[in-house]
Amino acid sequence: MSTVPLENKKDLLPEVDDASRDRSTMQKRVRQRLTSRRATAAAIIIAVIWTIPTLGLLISSFRPEANIKGNGWWNVFTDRQLTLENYADVLSPGGSQSPNLLSYFVNSLAIVIPGTIFTLVLGAMAAYMFAWGRFKGKDSLFIFVFALQIVPLQMALIPLLQLFTQVLKIGEFQLLPSGTYAQLWVAHTIFGLPLAIFLLHNFIAEIPGEVIEAARVDGAGHSTIFWRIVVPLATPALASFGIFQFLWLWNDLLVALVFSGGGADVAPITQRLAEIQGSRGGEWQRLTAGAFVSIIVPLAVFFGLQRYFVRGLLAGGLKG
């Protein structure tokens, strides 16, 4: 898998139809702008409403504890006391009372990176066969896999946990030991596969048939075609879905609750944050800073790789 290039950071959408833009004349533009002034105002109002909650959280996370609890974050404009103490507090590995978020942050990375890679590789392999393999019942099987997307996670949790802890073991040795990341990797891979197969299939099926045929005629087997032709050509789709899966796993709570055990050695940051919220919901200095630590990675991914992110969204069934 190749790394995703970082070019064009600001480009939200791949193409905006430059030709049509050129065609429109100056006059039309002026007229359009006049009629759309009210629309722009409405849009700005929506944008402000959508942004303020996050902004409030961000500002609060830098305010001293007494201030956060004493008055609203908008007072920061008159009382400019700012501190990094909240962040130091939530990240440091203090006693059992401390949020100790750094440790959970590492867990999140350790869960999410392999979880994403596994899903991508297995999903792409299956998607390739669904797109270019020839066998009976292919379409029905594909529709079935697609339909699996809606089996709620909840329906699989209890039996899957039993499977991991009671069935998959040789003697006393669990194949996927509790208290490690392995169970989470496998669970996330399973739950990610239906969508991965569906989206990657859409893309891989669009690869021109001549390319695949030519390779076949040259005597290339499926594994050669897959790794040498399909994977390189499908890199944009893999990147898009990869980002998606990455964010999805990073933001997951339910799977973590069931499979992680909740300790600092495995549990991801979302689970820790939910825990703090449940047990110490009034400690806003920790919650605000903690929440921001937990959303900083998705936000960085989002702003850095917006283009692929959006492309991934659009691949979800907008063809044709």
Next chain:
Amino acid sequence: MEDIADKGLQVVVGLAVFAAVIGLIMLIVDRAPKSARDKVQIAGFLAPALVLLAVGLVFPALQTSYLSFTDRNGAFVGLDNFVWMFTQPEALITLRNTLIWVVLVPLLATSVGLAYAVFIDRARGEKALKALVFMPMAISFVGAGVIWRFVYAYKGAEQDQIGLLNQLLVWFGQEPKQFLLDAPENTFFLIAVMIWIQTGFAMVVLSAAIKGIPTEIVEAARLDGAGAWQQFQNVTIPTIRGSLIVVVTTITIGTLKVFDIVRTMTAGQYETSVVANEMYTQAFRAGEPGRGAALALILFLMVLPVVIYNARLLRKQKEIR
């Protein structure tokens, strides 16, 4: 630091094992005897994913379906769990809430997203405006829960408010309010969080669809003297109908499964529970796997029509291709 090294090692080992398995599959696929090569190749590529899905999703789902007809001791009880669901007041509230969610979230998120997409189309600073509304998509439900609990935070009337919404109430001369505690309106305040997250999704997809409308059509409508609203009604909406359906169905499915928001903001108390959350509570907290399974099954049945509809569309597309 030692701790981090340990974790890193686990990840490296995990990745190495996975690479070895995939390498082995590729080796087998390439070395298979000519007569069976096609079958081996197809199996090699499909089997890992399909086995995982069968073992981790299909089989568990079937088992859960069976569980829904048993009680907490595993004895078969017929439809008791479903009777409980449709007669107990608390369970009925859960169902009612889920219905409210599934009507409001897709409707409002899609409407606002569409309006916003139209408003900012070709406006100056479009990309920045888009990013602002889209941003919540990247934030976890748990993070969103913290963000909005802070917006809804309540302090007594004699104190300074720290929650923005209550401060607004105070500024307008009202009493501050316990947004998350007072039923039934608290459900709507939870729903607002989901709308906040999903609007960006609707906006981005619909915006792309709007940009895909052929300019000729727009020009023609404009030459015919169609106003902005007429254009929207007669050109934009029909042309992006496909995308609208995708957006609405996707958000509907996501909303039916919503769990984290309710879990972290109210834990389903104060009459805010929804099916997905109640399922977790019953199965993993209350020791009632049968009831939990029944709720999961209901969830599945609610999602089913949406998916069948989507699958049909997919079939049609394939035929066209």
